[in-house]
Amino acid sequence: MSKTNQSTEKQRTEEQGTEEQGTKKQRTRGPSPAAKKKPQVSPSPERRRELLGIAAEVFAEQGYNATTVRKIADAAGMLAGSLYYHFDSKESMLEEILRTFLAELWDGYDTVLQAGLDPRETLEALVTESFREIDRHRAAVAIYQKESRHLVAQERFQYLSDSQQRFEKAWLTTLERGVAEGVFRDDLDVRLAYRFVRDTVWVAASWYRPGGGHSPEEIARQYLSMVLDGISVRT
């Protein structure tokens, strides 16, 4: 009995943690400091990226809401539950897809914006860069177009509004500079022109298919030609 005594003596001090709880879910609350259970970043980043690519395709094709995790899993050749080894939730997949996309997008934009170009060059470079991003991240762009409006209200997708604001500022500044320097027409409603250019470019993601005859640069050139000079014959 003394023997037993000793061995149990030990466990006594094994800290078990404190009186936390939660009779149920708790996710959807942003990255709570501790108490994580799921990977989030741990498992093989390659598989993760691969799965996100698949998920992005399905989201883009069917819309986020209409996409069931089962459809994603099917597309990935696994069972629905297995996705949860890699991701916290369907929503966190969406989040990561969009965040990754925006990060890369801003890489490109920042390079352009810091290049010291004049307004017209800047506009051309931004449009071209946008079509390149559509080419590279078609699915993410399509998702962004369809879902961002709904998502911005969630804390978790805060970065969407942040990005939108930076985006707007970059474009407005460019357009205003162009007007001031006399390269863009001064009878334009700049905000309207901003929306015009912005939407016109990004909506292209809804019909663009990579490898479909036009390179992104070609499309950009044609769009720029229309946006800058119009479709009517110069008289």
Add this chain to the structure above:
Amino acid sequence: MSKTNQSTEKQRTEEQGTEEQGTKKQRTRGPSPAAKKKPQVSPSPERRRELLGIAAEVFAEQGYNATTVRKIADAAGMLAGSLYYHFDSKESMLEEILRTFLAELWDGYDTVLQAGLDPRETLEALVTESFREIDRHRAAVAIYQKESRHLVAQERFQYLSDSQQRFEKAWLTTLERGVAEGVFRDDLDVRLAYRFVRDTVWVAASWYRPGGGHSPEEIARQYLSMVLDGISVRT
């Protein structure tokens, strides 16, 4: 058209409120061919139209999938089940909203197309008419933009593809005629130009709010100016 105009006039102001977003599936069921027991058109057509207006706002705001029948019923001040006195299903509401919208849209377009205008006038008239439709049927347009891609696959929404084809034909013809007649640039990729104009106009439904400073005609004028002459200063 004036009559139509009045009745839609009303819905314009029905505030819908939130920008919510659910996360639910889509029960894409076969078109359940025959054997209906519920009205379909019987009860008061006014109430019907009223309810469809409400539904359209909610669909537009939240997306079709994310809109629960309950939300529509809430907005209409009734219980979810009660809607089924008026409509066969959630989907049939959607169907009727879009069908009604497209019918009115084509009323306008056909008038324009049969007016014997030259290509540039036709383009101007179509764009103006489009902005008027956005003004009148903002919700339906937004729904159309978001959902039509998914819906075309269903027999029940056959008329969507029909409309799309007529639409494309009308525009392409107009653009081609314009090129042939030397009023539009002949270095255009006509299909690309078609998409450019189409997207440029309809995407406006995503930000346009009736009564927001610009009349549809004003917006049309500005857009036409950009589309036809570009945003850069003529040199």
Add this chain to the structure above:
Amino acid sequence: MSKTNQSTEKQRTEEQGTEEQGTKKQRTRGPSPAAKKKPQVSPSPERRRELLGIAAEVFAEQGYNATTVRKIADAAGMLAGSLYYHFDSKESMLEEILRTFLAELWDGYDTVLQAGLDPRETLEALVTESFREIDRHRAAVAIYQKESRHLVAQERFQYLSDSQQRFEKAWLTTLERGVAEGVFRDDLDVRLAYRFVRDTVWVAASWYRPGGGHSPEEIARQYLSMVLDGISVRT
């Protein structure tokens, strides 16, 4: 048409909510001010009570975690999903069961505590009242015993700790008064005695079956006899 107009006029003010969101769940957060979707108090309170009674039995029998909503629904003769017409969640059933129980418990206790009894009478009355509550709310008491420790950490169950504190204070005060007035032994560790009495009484819920030979008052009398005078023969 004016009629139609009016009727829509009304709905306009039926608040549709604000910029809420949530691509998914959000419950489990205590009664968020607005944005409720589910009844919570609306539907027939009788059915509600009935279902809660059934749920309480199952929770008590199997433990909260081991109880599936399907089991509750089975016991109630309905389908699992149907429970959600009446309740927000499984957890909210638990919450309501315990809250209702504690409310009634404190009704009884407060009556006793405000009756101006001396310490011994108070102790006797509290114990008797406790056995009456066990008789009346056996299931709730059993649930309370098993689950409260886990639950206290959740905001939603805040009232459990509140109750525990009041409970402890009432008992400690009574015991201390008794010691001070010379009716309880002064060689007692009062906190230990408190736990002794408290647990001893409430654990009885684990074996007590109403209508099983002993009335709550009889059991109370016997327990009091043991607690007050011990089981050994007075010498």
Add this chain to the structure above:
Amino acid sequence: MSKTNQSTEKQRTEEQGTEEQGTKKQRTRGPSPAAKKKPQVSPSPERRRELLGIAAEVFAEQGYNATTVRKIADAAGMLAGSLYYHFDSKESMLEEILRTFLAELWDGYDTVLQAGLDPRETLEALVTESFREIDRHRAAVAIYQKESRHLVAQERFQYLSDSQQRFEKAWLTTLERGVAEGVFRDDLDVRLAYRFVRDTVWVAASWYRPGGGHSPEEIARQYLSMVLDGISVRT
């Protein structure tokens, strides 16, 4: 033993983190009679005991159902799957924890019961022994208290009812002998007195923390004093 000792020394600091609580089902499966492929007793019995100690703490803290295999593995610094090298199943861990505990408990009890003590001495010795077991096997006792009711229904946990019966018999016999010999009051409902003593003692496991001011012997002395002589002043 010194080796075992060291190795457990380590885990002591492996923080377990939160005290979370899930809401998951119990897969009460038939006892899966034969056809085992996994060890059962093969690998290092020390590691086994170590892991069982950790598991017991988690079970005790969170409840068996609410404890996921992952939580145990986390506490042990390994992955969930790895536990299956050591144990057949989560349930078999539980089973072994309880079986081990009961074996040791009966070691102690049998020593007392065979010591030829008189009823009062027997009662005192049993109570004291019980508090010692609580001290030594706090986690197992807590698990036993919470889970045994559900488990007795399973063949695999047959030994629980066996133990309960022996336990009841030992106590009833002791009490009856005491009454017969005039050391215990003869106006007691013996079964009620049995439950009283039993509950009174074991419930202490719910609040007792080793090393918390009172030694098990002290607590036993106080409890015995209350149980035997009551808390009221002898008049």
Add this chain to the structure above:
DNA sequence: GATGAATGAGGCTTCATTCAT
């Protein structure tokens, strides 16, 4: 015309368990 209550199917998520490496 509407309500209240329910159904049933399906969705997201969890988790014990397995197994190749």
Add this chain to the structure above:
DNA sequence: GATGAATGAAGCCTCATTCAT
């Protein structure tokens, strides 16, 4: 002895829809 990845079953919950009143 352990890891990483997956499986499959089950759990909670939602929602379009039905129907008696």
